Amino acid sequence: MKIETLRWVDNKLEMIDQRILPASFEYIAYDSAASVAEGIRSMVVRGAPAIGVAAAYGVALEALRLQDASLIDFHSGMETGFVVLERSRPTAVNLFWALQRMRAVWIVARGKSSAAVAQRLLEEAHEILAEDIRINKAMGAFGAELLPDGARVLTHCNAGALATAGWGTALGVFRSAVEVGKKIFVIADETRPFLQGARLTAWEMVQEKIPVTLITDNMAGFMMSRGEVDAVVVGTDRVASNGDVANKIGTYMVAVLARRHNIPFYVACPLSTIDMSIASGADIPIEERSVDEVKGFRDYHWAAEGVKIRNPSFDVTPAELVSGLITEKGVVLQPDNAKLRALFE
Amino acid sequence: MKIETLRWVDNKLEMIDQRILPASFEYIAYDSAASVAEGIRSMVVRGAPAIGVAAAYGVALEALRLQDASLIDFHSGMETGFVVLERSRPTAVNLFWALQRMRAVWIVARGKSSAAVAQRLLEEAHEILAEDIRINKAMGAFGAELLPDGARVLTHCNAGALATAGWGTALGVFRSAVEVGKKIFVIADETRPFLQGARLTAWEMVQEKIPVTLITDNMAGFMMSRGEVDAVVVGTDRVASNGDVANKIGTYMVAVLARRHNIPFYVACPLSTIDMSIASGADIPIEERSVDEVKGFRDYHWAAEGVKIRNPSFDVTPAELVSGLITEKGVVLQPDNAKLRALFE
Numbered sequence: 001m002k003i004e005t006l007r008w009v010d011n012k013l014e015m016i017d018q019r020i021l022p023a024s025f026e027y028i029a030y031d032s033a034a035s036v037a038e039g040i041r042s043m044v045v046r047g048a049p050a051i052g053v054a055a056a057y058g059v060a061l062e063a064l065r066l067q068d069a070s071l072i073d074f075h076s077g078m079e080t081g082f083v084v085l086e087r088s089r090p091t092a093v094n095l096f097w098a099l100q101r102m103r104a105v106w107i108v109a110r111g112k113s114s115a116a117v118a119q120r121l122l123e124e125a126h127e128i129l130a131e132d133i134r135i136n137k138a139m140g141a142f143g144a145e146l147l148p149d150g151a152r153v154l155t156h157c158n159a160g161a162l163a164t165a166g167w168g169t170a171l172g173v174f175r176s177a178v179e180v181g182k183k184i185f186v187i188a189d190e191t192r193p194f195l196q197g198a199r200l201t202a203w204e205m206v207q208e209k210i211p212v213t214l215i216t217d218n219m220a221g222f223m224m225s226r227g228e229v230d231a232v233v234v235g236t237d238r239v240a241s242n243g244d245v246a247n248k249i250g251t252y253m254v255a256v257l258a259r260r261h262n263i264p265f266y267v268a269c270p271l272s273t274i275d276m277s278i279a280s281g282a283d284i285p286i287e288e289r290s291v292d293e294v295k296g297f298r299d300y301h302w303a304a305e306g307v308k309i310r311n312p313s314f315d316v317t318p319a320e321l322v323s324g325l326i327t328e329k330g331v332v333l334q335p336d337n338a339k340l341r342a343l344f345e
Numbered sequence: 346m347k348i349e350t351l352r353w354v355d356n357k358l359e360m361i362d363q364r365i366l367p368a369s370f371e372y373i374a375y376d377s378a379a380s381v382a383e384g385i386r387s388m389v390v391r392g393a394p395a396i397g398v399a400a401a402y403g404v405a406l407e408a409l410r411l412q413d414a415s416l417i418d419f420h421s422g423m424e425t426g427f428v429v430l431e432r433s434r435p436t437a438v439n440l441f442w443a444l445q446r447m448r449a450v451w452i453v454a455r456g457k458s459s460a461a462v463a464q465r466l467l468e469e470a471h472e473i474l475a476e477d478i479r480i481n482k483a484m485g486a487f488g489a490e491l492l493p494d495g496a497r498v499l500t501h502c503n504a505g506a507l508a509t510a511g512w513g514t515a516l517g518v519f520r521s522a523v524e525v526g527k528k529i530f531v532i533a534d535e536t537r538p539f540l541q542g543a544r545l546t547a548w549e550m551v552q553e554k555i556p557v558t559l560i561t562d563n564m565a566g567f568m569m570s571r572g573e574v575d576a577v578v579v580g581t582d583r584v585a586s587n588g589d590v591a592n593k594i595g596t597y598m599v600a601v602l603a604r605r606h607n608i609p610f611y612v613a614c615p616l617s618t619i620d621m622s623i624a625s626g627a628d629i630p631i632e633e634r635s636v637d638e639v640k641g642f643r644d645y646h647w648a649a650e651g652v653k654i655r656n657p658s659f660d661v662t663p664a665e666l667v668s669g670l671i672t673e674k675g676v677v678l679q680p681d682n683a684k685l686r687a688l689f690e
Contacts, residue, residue, distance in 0.1 A: 022649040188652070190639070192537060192561035195647055198639075203649035213653040216537035216639055218562040218595025222631075222660040225597065250563025252570065253598055256605055286567075294535070294543075294561055300645050302540055304367040304548035307533070308558040315567040 001207045003161035013057040015045045022203040033062035033081030040088040047163020048237040052094030056125040059102040063118035090285040092237040093275045129165045136167035138328035140176025151230045154187040157248035158200035159235025169235040169268035186212040193293040224261040232265045239274045243319030243335030244281030255321040264323040281316030346552045348506035358402040367548040378407035378426030385433040392508020393582040397439030401470040404447040408463035435630040438583040438620045474510045481512035483673035485521025496575045499532040502593035503545035504580025514580040514613035531557040538638040569606040577610045584619045588664030588680030589626030600666040609668040626661030
């Protein structure tokens with residue numbers, strides 16, 4: 001099954017509603033920057049690369065929506081659209097990367113008619129989507145070489161087709177390894193509170209017929225201590241210029257445990273996720289989401305009344321715990337500032 | 346509020362149904378060994394010390410139930426009762442400790458009438474319950490000295506009044522610290538899959554008006570990396586003679602992280618939880634429970650169909666990660682076989 005996380009249908013962006021997977025599989029249609037921003041904020045779409053693609057389409061949709069307005073309304077409306085999208089989620093850098101790229105296209109095209117600008121922005125969004133899949137497959141090919149045949153690989157959250165335009169970053173590595181004939185056994189952390197592992201990664205791997213075992217987040221240490229994990233591969237929302245990795249809350253714990261057990265810890269990471277403008281993970285803003293997510297799941301709440309709750313949505317894994325970054329240009333072992341700078345030269 | 350996890354009412358054992366807390370607070374009445382064993386298996390009652398007390402009452406109930414039967418039926422019925430209780434859960438050693446103690450009482454009393462034997466067994470169960478509370482308070486007093494005023498203390502699962510006859514082991518330490526005038530801020534891991542932290546620890550601390558913050562299990566590393574945790578105190582289901590600690594799944598991960606961040610990791614542990622008959626944690630049987638628990642919570646399932654699931658209910662923290670065992674005889678820092686042997690001399 002080919003998973004189209006985002007698709008362009010009838011001049012609208014359609015996105016799989018990832019909040020209701022796997023019980024229901026439905027698309028929601030979007031026709032403006034504000035509605036796409038709300039889709040990102042409420043996690044209809046999630047995963048750093050997918051958020052980037054969605055934001056690019058959000059810009060194009062806003063231009064299409066406003067192309068018949070006065071030039072002044074078009075321009076101010078576009079500015080508002082960029083801001084609304086920028087504010088949808090703070091941690092994933094791909095969002096800002098995609099918006100900067102769209103802004104550059106917009107600036108270059110400004111002399112043209114609004115309709116022509118809108119068309120050019122839509123083309124760019126299509127290109128970002130297509131590129132994302134090409135990049136994932138390139139990363140997959142490099143990453144697949146790291147995994148031995150028969151590897152039992154633990155992953156956290158969902159860095160799959162659903163987190164990208166298709167194929168996936170971490171799960172793309174598994175897909176690519178299977179494609180070249182390797183047997184891969186995936187261990188999926190359920191990933192509280194939003195349960196991306198239990199709902200999305202498990203679902204993707206079942207669709208793909210890749211063997212997958214679900215555990216709660218707190219079982220990863222047990223599995224490693226029993227010798228049942230050969231490698232870890234995760235995605236990331238932002239990598240700092242020194243190689244520090246922000247990813248879904250809990251990733252840091254997996255990395256610390258992997259180090260204790262001498263298990264390689266890999267991060268699948270397109271170049272668009274590397275933020276060379278920040279020195280270290282300390283500079284990455286960590287989103288704190290609604291405490292309702294931790295009270296239970298969806299509308300089913302089990303936490304005791306009156307308890308305070310924290311909900312940081314990401315954490316930072318220091319570069320020293322990262323065995324390698326898997327990028328579309330190759331694998332960067334023991335990442336540091338010099339190696340990351342070289343990637344962009 | 347005084348929490349009576351188990352109580353003797355109208356010649357029956359009543360236990361709080363911990364499966365439905367905190368939404369509902371109800372007692373279930375038990376009148377036989379088999380029904381108590383089922384209550385333990387299904388986790389109406391849980392927590393190593395509470396399981397021990399429940400099993401002791403299970404033996405007494407069986408004797409009361411059979412006291413008018415023929416001597417041969419009384420004896421064979423009691424044997425069956427012991428076996429059924431022994432098989433209810435494998436990891437917590439307090440279960441076996443309490444059953445051995447009841448068996449010894451039974452053997453000594455055998456010459457007497459069945460009614461007298463039953464009465465003697467009931468007295469012993471009452472004594473085990475009363476002793477448990479005394480022991481918890483002694484542990485609490487020793488443990489409280491370890492915590493600085495204002496300490497932010499992380500705990501995993503529920504080692505509270507609900508896990509014991511009252512007061513609690515880890516949460517008993519917090520109660521005792523507050524009793525001597527210290528301010529304590531509790532951080533409770535939610536503890537998937539059964540959510541003892543979100544449901545039971547949070548509820549107990551709210552009742553007690555001790556400030557408590559709930560996090561998902563995978564946030565503990567984040568909290569430590571931000572300097573928001575001063576100490577960890579957990580309970581245990583069995584400690585091996587070398588100091589290895591079996592406790593609720595996820596405890597090992599917390600211990601590994603605490604070591605990385607130089608945060609003391611304490612285990613509240615009555616002597617009845619120490620199993621000197623086994624050399625190390627490798628000898629502790631780890632219960633694997635129904636995969637339904639990991640599919641979701643109660644009847645609400647969110648995991649993708651077709652995924653394999655693991656559900657180990659406990660893990661083992663090696664002694665080298667344990668800063669101290671808090672017992673009713675004092676604190677054993679950096680536990681090892683010699684120090685544990687000395688405790689029993």
